[in-house]
Amino acid sequence: MSRGDGGTNQGDDGTKVRVLPAGPHALLVELADGQHAEAFHAELLRRRERGALPGVREIVPGARTVLLDGIPDGIPDGIEGPRGGGAWVPEHGGARVPTARDRLARELLSWQLPPLQSEMHDxxxxxxxxxxxxxxxxxxxxxxxxxxxxxxxxxxxx
Incomplete structure (x- = not known):
């Protein structure tokens, strides 16, 4: 993930998911519509409950988006560098070091969500x-x- 650019993935059902940086400690996930955003939000809550999203303090649903805020500092363990750098870490050994936010963005793009089920209401x-x-x-x-x-x-x- 480069500064200002987001990653994009297309799901099995043809819908696109975009993950964008949102400040130094957050990611904004854009989805095709409200139904997909609701399903993605539910999956985030399930995974956080199982402990799979350590450090994510807030999960905020929107109409077509979900914001994940409070992603840890982002500097991988053992790397010296200024704190608070978010996803944009100084070069280390001539290569850019992926941060916690970078890794989470890639992980979110790889998720295969269960098919959407329309809910019938009276x-x-x-x-x-x-x-x-x-x-x-x-x-x-x-x-x-x-x-x-x-x-x-x-x-x-x-």
Whole structure:
């Protein structure tokens, strides 16, 4: 992982995962959509519970992202160098030394997540009356008559 660039991987289902540095001690994982982000977040929580993500203090889900914060300093054991350097460690012996954040980024890209399963929920029906003062305006925006708005609106699952 180079400064400012993220790693990218494509899953078996064709979805892309990008891992980007986010400050000196964090990674931002970008996923295809909210469903994939939710599945990735759940997997992170499972693995942290098993002790597989030592040092990661916070796992913060977003709409299409998951932030992992509090990744340890990043300087591998036995390497002399300034602390607080995050993923950008000085050269050591002529080669760049991978940090904890670098290794975690590569590991995240290699994960094979279980296939997404759509959850079925019982429908909740909310009685609605379509007689508001903006009904004609909504109909005009949708390009339909006011009498068609209830049917169009009620066929959409939210």
């Amino acid at each position: 429908a909740v029906e909310i009685p609605v009356v379509y007689d508001g003062p903006d009904l004609d305006e909504v109909a005009a925006l949708w390009g339909v008559g006011a009498d068609e708005v209830p049917a169009l609106h009620s066929r959409t699952a939210f």
